[in-house]
Amino acid sequence: xxxxxFKNRFLPLHKELYSMAVRILGDSYEAxxxxxxxxxxxxxxxxxxxxxENDGAYCRQLLKNICIDRWREMQRHQQQSFDEExxxxxxxxxxxEEKSDKLKHLRAFLARLHERQxxxxxxxxxxxxxxxxxxxxxxxxxxxxxxxxxxKREFINSYKQKTGNI
Amino acid sequence: xxxIREKIDRFLDERMSRDEEQEFFRxxxxxxxxxxxxxxRELILQMAALQEPPPLPAGMEERLTAMIxxxxxxxxxxxxxxxxxxxxxxxxxxxxxxxxxGGIFAAMWQKSYEEELLLAQETDTFATPEEALPHxxxxxxxxxxxxxxxxxxxxxxxxxxxxLNNIMxx
Numbered sequence: 270x271x272x273x274x275f276k277n278r279f280l281p282l283h284k285e286l287y288s289m290a291v292r293i294l295g296d297s298y299e300a301x302x303x304x305x306x307x308x309x310x311x312x313x314x315x316x317x318x319x320x321x322e323n324d325g326a327y328c329r330q331l332l333k334n335i336c337i338d339r340w341r342e343m344q345r346h347q348q349q350s351f352d353e354e355x356x357x358x359x360x361x362x363x364x365x366e367e368k369s370d371k372l373k374h375l376r377a378f379l380a381r382l383h384e385r386q387x388x389x390x391x392x393x394x395x396x397x398x399x400x401x402x403x404x405x406x407x408x409x410x411x412x413x414x415x416x417x418x419x420x421k422r423e424f425i426n427s428y429k430q431k432t433g434n435i
Numbered sequence: 436x437x438x439i440r441e442k443i444d445r446f447l448d449e450r451m452s453r454d455e456e457q458e459f460f461r462x463x464x465x466x467x468x469x470x471x472x473x474x475x476r477e478l479i480l481q482m483a484a485l486q487e488p489p490p491l492p493a494g495m496e497e498r499l500t501a502m503i504x505x506x507x508x509x510x511x512x513x514x515x516x517x518x519x520x521x522x523x524x525x526x527x528x529x530x531x532x533x534x535x536x537g538g539i540f541a542a543m544w545q546k547s548y549e550e551e552l553l554l555a556q557e558t559d560t561f562a563t564p565e566e567a568l569p570h571x572x573x574x575x576x577x578x579x580x581x582x583x584x585x586x587x588x589x590x591x592x593x594x595x596x597x598x599l600n601n602i603m604x605x
Contacts, residue, residue: 272507276500283499288488301492308499312506375481394485396453418449425447425478 270315279311282325286332292395293336303339307332340405378424386420393417439472534595541588548581
């Protein structure tokens, strides 16, 4: 496969792949690095990529494995920027006026959570599937589902308590 | 009202599929709800905000393109390099085999010569020293010759090792 063929075939997928990496890793630098790592792996396998039928699914699976390894590595090193940046990234999608207030309550709620709960909640809120979350955390889908459900209700109730609407 | 409550509960209880969730977020954004649900809607939409795709970092596509171009450039030369490396390995292996064979033959030759000397000593039956002297001189000369040959072999072996090291270090 030539350089041009490779770029034409795989480069258009980078936006979707970056979103997926951010969803799992919650960190823009780590996410971009994971995507670069993916393209490096693809290039190394370029001679065998002819048999791949679904490029998107193939890339997503490879990237998921890269991200899971990286996520665990980040957990081991207790990366501090992990949660903060996950919220900041979402804030970037809003206008400056909205930014100050839009995610204020969610940010405050997340800050109060235990580290492990916060990571689980953020993974789910960013759109990770339970299958991905099981692989990342080592917990069962049932247990994760219960945790997320409880945290969602706690979030709603904590706001209601604060405003006296309960 | 009951319908809205049910949807919210399904969302909070994690009983919605991903598609249903997206549909629910669209519904909350576009539908005018009774006031009692305003607060919950706002909070749920805060949670939904985290699912919005993040903006791509500036210059990411260019960085990826440059990386692929570099990889393509690098992979143009390795084919030649791999061949050179393989050829070099063959030369190394051949040199090692030659040196090892040389060493083995030298050792075998030296051993058989030593055995001959021992046998000669065992069968020494001269009656007088005068009779034995020319034979002893011959034997000493042969020993000196053997030492010289061994010394030469050792020097040659040393040269070969240096040569091999030079080849390996290239």
